[in-house]
Amino acid sequence: MTFEARELTPDRSVRDLFGAELRRHRERAEMSLRRLSEVVNYSKSQLARIEAAESLPYDDLPTKLDVCFGTGELFARLHTLAKKEPFPGKYRRVISEIESRAAVIEEYACATVPGLLQTRELAEESFRFGNPYAPDAEVEDLVQARMDRQALLERPKPPRCWFILDEAVLRRPVGKRKVMYQQLAYLIKTGMKPHVTVQVLPFAAGGHAEAGGSLMLYTLPHQPLTAYEEGSHSGTIIENQNDVATRRQNYDLLRAMALSPRDSEAMIRVAMEDWTPCEPPLT
Known part of the structure; x- marks a missing residue:
């Protein structure tokens, strides 16, 4: 089944911003969801839900993403904010x-x-x-x-x-x-x-x-x-x-x-x- 990317609104939600940044860095690295799943040891379906802002990652994933994409603490900081965000x-x-x-x-x-x-x-x-x-x-x-x-x-x-x-x-x-x-x-x-x-x-x-x-x-x-x-x-x-x-x-x-x-x-x-x-x- 082909995954259809959902339109995100990163200006309105930290969860959407997390998903948008994940999608942007993954596509910049020319990496498929399947390939990323192998690198960070997450299932493809889990990553798809996170990227679509339908799910929040476990605490270990943001650090893995920062290492994978060389983004410093970007994903770790976004994750901290997203966990505190009321459900829009x-x-x-x-x-x-x-x-x-x-x-x-x-x-x-x-x-x-x-x-x-x-x-x-x-x-x-x-x-x-x-x-x-x-x-x-x-x-x-x-x-x-x-x-x-x-x-x-x-x-x-x-x-x-x-x-x-x-x-x-x-x-x-x-x-x-x-x-x-x-x-x-x-x-x-x-x-x-x-x-x-x-x-x-x-x-x-x-x-x-x-x-x-x-x-x-x-x-x-x-x-x-x-x-x-x-x-x-x-x-x-x-x-x-x-x-x-x-x-x-x-x-x-x-x-x-x-x-x-x-x-x-x-x-x-x-x-x-x-x-x-x-x-x-x-x-």
Whole structure:
């Protein structure tokens, strides 16, 4: 299969700049990806993803590239900056690609229902809260894109999905009571699928390392585990395996602290009672 170089924007992202410099020096040296893979002892596919800014290299590669191309500490310094860079919005495409290929998806949500579990109504309310001045057509496009993501849960061979929801997700109103009631009912329905597990982390569990943000772990066939952390306005992809291992431990601890799937369903049903739509007054 022929590798098609992706257009990069080195003026907007350090990750893109790293990929652009790698491509520029490789082509200047008249070196193919296959030949470079032999020199630095990396697979051709790994180098292709790094050059396309779809993956960040392990810590040993930048030094190997500097030695190979005689670039001093160029790649080492770019790598240091890239690791600190928040995951830019335009890289949400990469997250979508990772998600679509994942065999296992694990997510902790601290503030709102994960996108893969949202109803159309809650998705619309969420997008309108995020940008109250957005045109209706723009909001509808965003909602439809989120609904399209959920198709992976209905595939013949869907990924194994594990969702841990902070109790705040059940208690914080998003839209009208009816929206919340239907959303919690949908959580229960989706949690009954054999490949989906939903757990609730109760307030009583106390503090933990991932408080204040959301964490996603993606297991892809024949690839290292990838972690993604997201706050209210930015996200960060984590590929350094030491840092990923820390997130793995954090998630496993959250799973141990959370209620069992059965007790979680019971808590969701109790929360639903608080969101029962009010009957209109008799006239």
